[in-house]
Amino acid sequence: MDFEHILGLGLLQGLTEFLPISSSAHLILLPTLLGWKDQGLAFDVAVHVGTLIAVVSYFQHDLRQIIKGWFASVFKKNHTQDSRLAWMIIIATIPVGLVGLLAGHLIEIYLRSPIVIAIATLFFGLLLWYSDTKAQRHKDEYAISIKTAIIIGLYQVLALIPGTSRSGITMTGGLLLGLTREAAARFSFLLSVPLIFLAGSLKSVELMSSPSQIDWFSIIMGVFISALSAFACISIFLKVLEKVGMLPFVIYRLILGCFLLYLYAV
Template identity: 55%
Template sequence: MDVLHLVALALIQGLTEFLPISSSAHLILPSQLLGWSDQGLAFDVAVHIGSLGAVLFAFRHEVWRILHAWFTQFGERGQTPESRLGWAIIIGTIPAVIFGLLVEDWVETAGRSVVVIATTTIVFGILLAIADARGSRTQEIERMTPKSALLIGLAQAIALIPGTSRSGITMTAALMLGFTRQAAARFSFLLSIPLILAAGSLKGIELAQAGTATQWHEILLGVVFSFIAAWLCIKLFLVALDKIGMLPFVIYRLLLGVVLFIWAV
């Protein structure tokens, strides 16, 4: 693939992975709308590594506290808010793993159509608007319960359908449950870590089993540019979120969905 295309796709993936606008849709669309060739499995692994590195770096202090609290809870220290958050992340990850194994074949075929992407882009954009407008936004992330984590995890499983947006639907669910915008976003980002790690590992295993020649320059470009884009996206999104809310992303989703429907017709 052309180097400019690789850089563009890495930037798109990094920017859209954590915004509520669907990274999978934006990675599928260039090949369908612009005729770009498929980026290949190695590149998919690379952008997953870049995105994972970005969220781990951005939340390195929180991740360390959660891991430390989770492993030390079995001693005299007992449970803490951080260890309970660790359990919430585990509980929230399980539904997506189960559903991913069940519907993977469908997602790889029918789920990648422009009509499906357009529909989910609009429908879940409207739901995001409703959740942002009607949610009480009073609960902080420390109040995350196993029940809330499970409900958000079930919502995350729906994001296997392209166009839904993993970050978008998890934030939608958290807002509907009464969490603040910051809490919804931070839990969504933390919840992405095990899922991106699992997806990247599976793709890495597939790549190793395929035994194809590795284009290391493509992998390096994918990792570097997706890392930079994702890290900047996370930092700027959290800074601007309380000021702008979800409306700009809702409007973008609605406009994108309409354009896709027009193109599909």
């Protein structure tokens, strides 16, 4: 891979994984629009590892408490708000894990198209705007119930459609269920940890069975660039979210969706 491809795709993955604008859509679209060759499975694994490093690093204190609380609840029957949040993350991850394993290959075949991305970008962008303006935002992430976790998990299943945005749709679900903007974002980011880990593990299994050679320079640079940009993105997003709300991201999605429809449907 040329360095500009590594830099562009690494930055793109890091900046869009946690913003409500769909990283998968951008990773599909950028090479298509610029005429780049497919970056390959190994690089996809690399940038996912980078974003996983970023979110684990940013939430290391929270994750340490959550994991510690979960083990205490399992082995010592000692239940705290951290152990409860750990169980809610697990519960919310189950639906997308099951659907991804059972139907992921069908989604790869039938839904990875610019038209699908455009429609999903527009529709779920408008749904994000509705949730941000109409919902009652008064709960934090520790107030999430089993029912709420299941519903957010079902929303997350929709993220398998390219253009939906995993972070965007889980934040939408959280807002509609009464979470504050920050709580919806924090739960969405914490929810990404097991999902990115599982997705990266599956891609790694595919990679190990692939006969293609690995460009280690591209891999290392992809991890570094995506991790650095994702960490900065999470930090800035959480600091400005309560001030700016979701409207800037909704506007971006509407512009992007209309541009894609003009490009591929007209």
